[in-house]
Amino acid sequence: MKKRMFSLFLALTLCLGLLPATAWAAGETVPSNVTLAGTALESGKSYIATVDGITEKTGESAETNYLTYDNGTLIVIGTVEITCDSAGLSFYNGTLTLAGNGDLTIAASGSNSAVSGSPQSTLTTAEGFSGSITLGSVNASAVQNVVLDLTTGGDILISSAKNSAVNTPQNPVMLAGKTVTIKGTDETTEASPANVSTVTAPKLNVTAGDGVTITGSGAIPLIADDNGGECAVTLNAGGDVEIVNKGGMAVFGPLTVTEAHNVTIGGGGTSLLYSANGVHCINASGTVKMESSGIVCSGNDANGLTITGAETVDIAGESTSAPVVTGMTLNECGAATVTRLQCSDTMAPIASTVTSDIPVLLRNGSNDIEPQLLWDGEYYQKAAVDDVYMEPSSEAAVYYEAGDGYVMFSKTSDGTKTGTANAVLLNAGSTAPIAGNLAEVKVIGENSLSEIQSLDEVGTKVSFTGNGTLHTFFGGSVEPEIADSVAFHGLVCVMTTEAPQEQEKPSISMNFTAYGTSDLPPIMWESDQDPGSFVVGTVSSKEAIVTIRLTVSEGATLTIPKEVPLKIEKSEEISCLTNHGTLINNSTVSLPDATPADIKGLRLTGSGLVQVPSGTSITYYTNEGVELGNHKMENLDLSSADADQGDLKIDGYHWDNADRTLTLNGLALTGTLTLPDASGGEIKIVMSKESLVNSVSVSGSYRPTVHITGSAPLTVQSISGDMSLTVAQGAVLNAMESINIGASGNTDSIITVNGTLTVKGDSGIRCGQMVIGADGTVNISGARGVAVFGVNGSSSGTEHKGAFQIANGGTFTADCTDYNVVVFTGGAEVTKENAETYLVLPDNYLPAGYSIRVVTGESGGNTHYAVTVAQKDADLTLVSEHITGAGGKMELKYQPTPTPDPEPTPDPDPMPGGGSDDSEPSYSILLTETKGGVLAVRYKYASKGDTVTITVTPDAGYELDTLTAADKNGKELALTDKGDGKYTFTMPGSKVTVTARFKQTDTGTENPFTDISKNDYFYDAVLWAVEEGVTGGTGGGKFSPNAPCTRAQMVTFLWRASGSPEIGTANPFSDVSSDAYYYDAVLWAAEQGITGGTGNGKFSPDAPCTRAQMATFLWRVAGSPTPESGENIFADVPADSWYAQAVQWAYGQKITNGTGGGKFSPDAICTRAQMVQMLKISNQEFHVAK
Structure with a gap:
């Protein structure tokens, strides 16, 4: 007996542990007369289902499916299915809560409801209830009168075979479950519908993780309130919503579907949806299908029915005397159709009062093949x-x-x-x-x-x-x-005709203007086989005299495609072609008797040629106006070459078969250059004169290394094939489209850059490894940047180590939309800790806010890895071989970190002052650096009581805004304005910090460059350089502040800043051409002893200028003065180096503070921004320039 009592106590304890907290909350009304299947439930007892209803569960029962009732809470354990001939669950005047995690089914037969009670009764669920709930009845409403508020993780099914499923005319219905299904009578036919609604309630609110289904077959609305009242319906479904009434209206009241995939609403009555004052709103991502035997929707305005986000809207009704839909708004939908199912000759429109951001097709009959189109209130016939x-x-x-x-x-x-x-x-x-x-x-x-x-x-x-x-x-x-x-993207042609007067032919003027981004079309054909060309100038035909002009508008990009040559008829008609935007020549532009200046004036870009007919010969030029000569070929195939071929002067190329060397001398190759199989050795391309090649490839199965050398640029459209590629020091390779080299998967091919490599196409660079040397520069722009895939190592796992690497001094500049640089390792795992062994950069090469990042993505059920350089907070995604979020402007180069000047030590020498005594201590006066002006004091130290004078000198275009002097505690001192920019204060017994802020008084020199802003430290220096005529930028409205400053640019800056003096010396350098823009500057610098070149009679104009060279140039322009201090400030500047005195001088004159950590970094490359900044400082302070 004792053991049995303990067992009952334990069972009760477990049951009470499943009770919701609300069951014990103060003030909760416990319902009275709770009966189930005709059995009154007693608190603390458990019940099991039987064939006839339920019976009390005894302690000896092993049944695991049962109910426990306790004080207003009905706990469901296991799966409980109750079938009863009497009333199902009945209770009055209180709240009955379902708890536990079991499934409950109550099926009432006869005229009994599954759940019933007084209108003051509520059936709800405890928090966390997860079982399925099924409530069914045969002849009566499944749920009668009570407030229904059920939330569960399972399914909810409420149905009645011959009556309403839910009849709670005084109370709302709130249901939430995985799926929610409400089914009314289904035994009637459309010809004989029942006179009941599936749901009768003032409000119906349903939320389902999957689908919501409400069906029935009543002559009155499927969902409505009692006595002709409306029911406000709100449905939210993760899946589909279906509302179908076979016998009548679907919803009488405002309907809101806040979220769903597909929505289907059908009805057999004269109207599908109706609300006197409310609106119907449906948000769906799939198809919204609505069909009625009459009108689908009738509203007073376009807000009667609003459908948002649906891929397809399909509305159909049989109304012939009125529109199928009146008052509808469609927002962000894909396609919409409204159909009158019965083809009718009625004058009533199919749809009216419709607001839509897409056209709506209106079909008169389901087989209408010429529907109307409704758009913006207008009806259009097909x-x-x-x-x-x-x-x-x-x-x-x-x-x-x-x-x-x-x-x-x-x-x-x-x-x-x-x-x-x-x-x-x-x-x-x-x-x-x-x-x-x-x-x-x-x-x-x-x-x-x-x-x-x-x-x-x-x-x-x-x-x-x-x-x-x-x-x-x-x-x-x-x-x-x-x-x-x-x-607007395309060409606009304005054509006017003047009638003939004295001449026999009319005059026609055709003015073409390019807007946006477009291709140039052909407008003239010489035969049926001629692909056509575009002609600029005056053309005379049998019918008329035609004058054709072409203008590229500002901001527009017009491409001349390869198959459409552009011809200018006469040299004097070159003015008929005006380029205010970007004109990309990928074909041939013909300019009779044009000069290089004429070609430059067109500002052409691209991979094409300019040909200048002159008599019987043709001279070819690059788009930039560089003469190539008269050497043009379609293809050059050296794949089977077994002897020397080609003459440099006659053919523009020479192939030395023994040395495996191809020399190009102004060759224009419009097709493919095919290089021979070098059996894994080296093939040299020596650039004697700038040349253009459309595409470069190699033959054979052995991977050669193509070595590009020489100082003249080589411009190609693309390079492909199984090869490695080297750009030698001083060489320049430009690829307008792509470089895609290596075997399948781009592995094992290596690109080594010691010169300059520029790629501008959207396909970027694909190879196994890229190595940028200390003298190398890589510039890339377009959709994708550099993608490297690894080189097979001596052991597994080393294939991708160092796949992308930059030596100290090298530069990588990118501006790509997808990614700038990425190492794809496939399935080889990369961690954050070892990522820097795959993408190798010298110290201080990452821009501020950037880091080396690891990105992962899934493909074929496997994880793939990639390493890239991106902003630290960028959201990166890897899909296939694309990374989003790793693009944008970026430069990998040495990022100097300036160090502040050290705190000066007190001067031991006596200092004059306002009556101070030599034995009194002195305190430092610190002047904070500020933009827009200069602060100065005569002495950097003063004793307590001394009068200190501050001299304020604003820069041009600036004026003093605020000036403060504060002691060591931050207390401001009184300042006296003495006029003429001088202010005084009395020195306290501590150090003093003087701070000034300047503001602009006018805009000064207008900023002509798009790539610099007022926030840049070098802004004033660049504008000064423009005002002084030192620089005009790099073209296209850009200054290129982060580009390396070449030796040619450096001496040109110095020469111009010095007033562009005349020269009187012979050219001592073999690599400085008399037509180079820097010719006078270099000769002047040599004449003044500023430079002696780089050895062997060369100046190396295109070599980047190092910091050591920069300091030496400035020092020599200043007259090579002896530094004020002979102390060696920087650890990396040997005292016996050729630039030591220059660096010490520059430091003493505050032109440079070094790069941090006690270093000057003499071999680091100077940028154009750094150069003009230093030139401005030296020019202002020491008048080394004019």
Whole structure:
């Protein structure tokens, strides 16, 4: 007996542990008369289901599926299924809570409800309840009267075979579960529906992790309140929502679907959705399908029904006397169709009062193949497509299907074919041209059309409005007005004709203007086989004299494709081609009798050529105006070369078969250069004169190393094949598209850069390893940067170590949208700790805020790794061989960290002052550096009581804003303004810090460069250099502050700052050409003893200027003065080095403080910004320049 009592006590304890906290909360009303299947439940007892209902569970029972009732809480253990002939769960005037984690089913037969009670009763669930709940009835409502508030992690099913599922006319219904299903009567037919609603309640709120289904077949609304009242319905589903009433209206009251995938709403009544004052809102990501036997929705305005985010909206109804839908708004949907199911000749529109950001197709009958289009309140008929043009109609507003979008035209203004009309382009894409007398073209979304011909009268102007993008060719008699909000990409041709007077032919003027980004089209053909060309200038034909002009507008990029040459008819007509933007020549531009200056004036870029016919010969030039000569070839195939071939002077190249060396001398190669198999050895390309090659490849299965050397640049479109590549010191290689080398997977190929390598294409560089030497510079821009894939090592795991590396002094500059540099290791794991062994950089090479990052991604169920350089807080993702978030402007080079001047020590010498005694202690006066002016005091130390004078000298364009002097505790001292920029204070018994702030008085010299700002430390120096004529930038509105300053640029800066003096000496250097921009500057520097060159009769103009050279240049310009102090300040400047005195002098004159850590870094490269900053300081302080 004692053992049995202990067992009952333990069971009760376990049951009470499952009770919700609310069951014990003060003030909770416990329901009275709680019965289940006709059995009154007693607190503290457990019950099991039987065939006839339930029975009390005894202590000896081994049943694991049971209920325990205690003080208003019904705990469900296991799976409890109760079938009863009497009332199911019944209670009055209180809250009954379901607890536990079991599944509960209550099925009532006859005219009994599964759950019933007084309107003051509430059935709810405890927090954390996770079981499924099934409530069913046959002839009665499954739930009657009570407040229903159920939340569970399982499914909820409430149904009645012949009646309402939920009938709580005075109380709301709130359900939340994995799935929620409410099913009303389903035994009736559409011809004989039941007169009940599936849900009768003032409010229905349902949330489901998956789907929500509410169905029935009643003649009255599926969901409504009692006595003709509306039910406010809110549904939220992670899956689909289905609301279907076979016999009548779906929802009588405002419906809100806050979230769902697909939404299906159907009804068999005269209306599907209705609310007198409320609105219906549906948010879905998939398909919204609504179908009614009558009207789908009728509202007073467009807010009656709002559908947002649906991929497809499909609405159908059988209404013939009224619109299928009235009052609808569509937001951010993909496509929409409204169909009148019964084809009708009624005048009632299919849809009206519709606001939509997409067109709505209106079908009159389900088989309508020529539906109307409703857009912005206008109805458009489908145009008959029996012509090559898309054009407006004089009979009705029409539309054309154009790709995934539409071209819409209003009816012509006067009802004639030539009347004016407006057009709407909405995500239209078509090769068919548009033609018409157009007044306005509204551009919405992304549009691409082959041509728009405005058949307007002379003087009529076409306006392009909207906020979309349009790629097209436009032709008309008047320049169109293009709104700033329209992204227009293409050529506009304005053509005017003058009738013949004395001459027999009319004169036609064709003015082409390029906007946005576009390609140049052919406009003239000499035969049917001719691919065509674009001609600028005056052309005479049998019919007319035509003058053609081409202008690239500001900010526009026009590409001359390879297959479309551009010809300028006469040298005096070069002015007919005007370039205010970017003109990319990837073809051939022909300029008769043009000079290099003429070519430079066009500001061409790209991989193409400029040819200058002169008599019977043709001279070829680069786009920059550098003469190549008259050597042009289609292809050069050396794959099977077994002897020397080519003459430098005649052919522009020479192949030395024994040395495996190809020398290029101004060759223009428009096709492919195929190099031979070198059996893994080296092939040299020696650049004697700048040359252009479209593509470079190698033959054979042995991987050669292609070694590019010489001082003349080599420009290619692309380099590909299984090879390694070396750019020697002083060599320049430009790739306009890509470098993609190595075997399958790009492994084992090595790119070594000791000169300059520039790649501008979107495909970037792909190789096994990249090594940038101490003299190497790599510049890359486009979509993708450098991607390296490893070189097979001596042992597994070493393939990717050092795959990308920079030697101290090398520079890597990138501005790519995807990634700048990345080492792809595939499945080889990389950790944060060893990432720097894959991507190897010298100390102090990472820009501020950047770090070497490891990125992972999943592919084929495996984890893949990559190492990149990116901002520390960038969100990086790796998908396939793409990394997002690792792009943007970045420069990997030595990042100097300036160190502040050391705190001066007190001067031991006596110091004059305002009556101070020699024995009194002196205190330091510290002047903080500030932008916009200079502070000065006569002495850096003073004794207590001395009068100290501060001299304030603002820079040009600045004035003093604030000036303070504070003691060691920060207490401000009284300042006396003595006028003329002088202020005095009385020295306290501690050190004093003087701080000034200057403000700009005017803008001074206007900043002509887009790549510098007022926040840059070198801003004033650059503007000073511009004002003094020292520099004009690097072209394209840029100064390139972070680019290395070459020796040529350095002496040019010095020469200009010195007044560009005349020269009177012979050229001592073999690598300085008389037509080089720096010729006079170099000769002047040699004449003045500023430079003696780099040895062997060379100056090395393109070599980067080091910090040691910089200091020496400035020192020599200043007259090579003896430094004030002979002390060696920097640990890395040997006292016997050739630059030691220059560095000591520069430090003494505050031109430089070194690079930190007691070092000067003499071999580090000087940037253009550093150079003008130092030049400005030396020029202002010591008048070394003019």
